[in-house]
Amino acid sequence: MDDIRSGKVKAAIFLFFIVVLIVGGYITMIMLTKDIEKNDKKTTEMASKNKEKDEDIRIDNTKDYIYFDNVVIKNEIRDITYQDVVFNFDSRDTKTITTFLNSEREANEKTYKTIGEVELTPEEQENILFKDSDVYEATYNKYTRYFYKNYATIVNSLFEYNCNDGTKNTKVSAYTFDTNTGDLLSKNRLMEDFDISLDRIKEIIQEKLEKEQTIVEDIPQIDIVNTLSSLDDDSSYALYVNKSGYLVINYFIKGIQENKLDVIILD
Numbered sequence: 001m002d003d004i005r006s007g008k009v010k011a012a013i014f015l016f017f018i019v020v021l022i023v024g025g026y027i028t029m030i031m032l033t034k035d036i037e038k039n040d041k042k043t044t045e046m047a048s049k050n051k052e053k054d055e056d057i058r059i060d061n062t063k064d065y066i067y068f069d070n071v072v073i074k075n076e077i078r079d080i081t082y083q084d085v086v087f088n089f090d091s092r093d094t095k096t097i098t099t100f101l102n103s104e105r106e107a108n109e110k111t112y113k114t115i116g117e118v119e120l121t122p123e124e125q126e127n128i129l130f131k132d133s134d135v136y137e138a139t140y141n142k143y144t145r146y147f148y149k150n151y152a153t154i155v156n157s158l159f160e161y162n163c164n165d166g167t168k169n170t171k172v173s174a175y176t177f178d179t180n181t182g183d184l185l186s187k188n189r190l191m192e193d194f195d196i197s198l199d200r201i202k203e204i205i206q207e208k209l210e211k212e213q214t215i216v217e218d219i220p221q222i223d224i225v226n227t228l229s230s231l232d233d234d235s236s237y238a239l240y241v242n243k244s245g246y247l248v249i250n251y252f253i254k255g256i257q258e259n260k261l262d263v264i265i266l267d
Contacts, residue, residue, distance in 0.1 A: 057089045057182050065089060065152040065179055066145050074112055077133040078161060080140050082109045085154065091182035097175055101156065105141065112138040115163065130163045137162045151185075151241040152177045155250065157261075169261045172250045174238035187239045194247040194267045201249060201266060202228050208264065209253065223254040230254065 058065060071083040085101045087094035113136045115128070138161045146153040158171040176185045191197060206228060214221045230236045230252070237251035247266045252259045 093184035108139045146243045148245045153240040174240035226254040
């Protein structure tokens with residue numbers, strides 16, 4: 001009787017052992033399958049990223065992502081040059097911006113006048129303040145390009161010159177592109193990429209201007225309130241990535257006498 005009972009116990013233990021092996025093997029198989037799928041997913045994602053990284057979207061890979069063509073140097077003394085902007089990659093954004101910038105160039109070039117082209121009285125001729133060149137007046141653009149990793153930027157500064165008033169920087173804008181996709185990056189996108197908000201940017205500017213503030217006859221020379229409120233207009237400042245990979249803002253300080261361009265490296 002004891003032998004029969006002992007045999008049943010051994011059979012039950014053996015059966016239990018077999019079940020454990022089967023269940024354990026099944027669980028192990030599921031875990032291995034998940035790990036393989038997870039690794040395959042990572043491999044696919046990495047391959048996709050590497051493909052994007054290695055893929056060159058430039059039309060002509062012997063030239064930069066942004067370059068200039070049809071360059072006309074009007075006056076070297078006053079550094080007045082007119083040129084077309086060329087984006088060396090195709091996207092909906094580049095086509096729109098190219099049309100705008102080059103139309104602006106065409107319109108501005110027509111404003112260029114020499115002193116000899118303007119009828120002036122002898123007194124007006126004598127009273128010309130800047131006589132180091134023959135330029136009477138002109139509106140023109142100056143461009144600065146920055147390339148850093150997958151960022152390509154062109155900063156567009158608009159200038160107005162008059163032989164009596166000199167040169168004034170009246171407007172600034174910037175266009176930063178993702179060189180993996182050719183997409184234009186909005187200011188909000190750049191702020192997200194660099195983990196900063198417009199409110200924080202205003203705080204940085206306010207701290208800087210408060211240190212630079214000067215008082216003349218009890219009148220503050222920098223209008224800090226209007227300077228900060230002007231930043232609510234998205235077109236009033238330029239935000240971009242420079243050649244060192246820092247986020248930079250170009251904006252105008254509102255002054256009592258005149259506005260002045262200022263540049264701050266934010267990150």
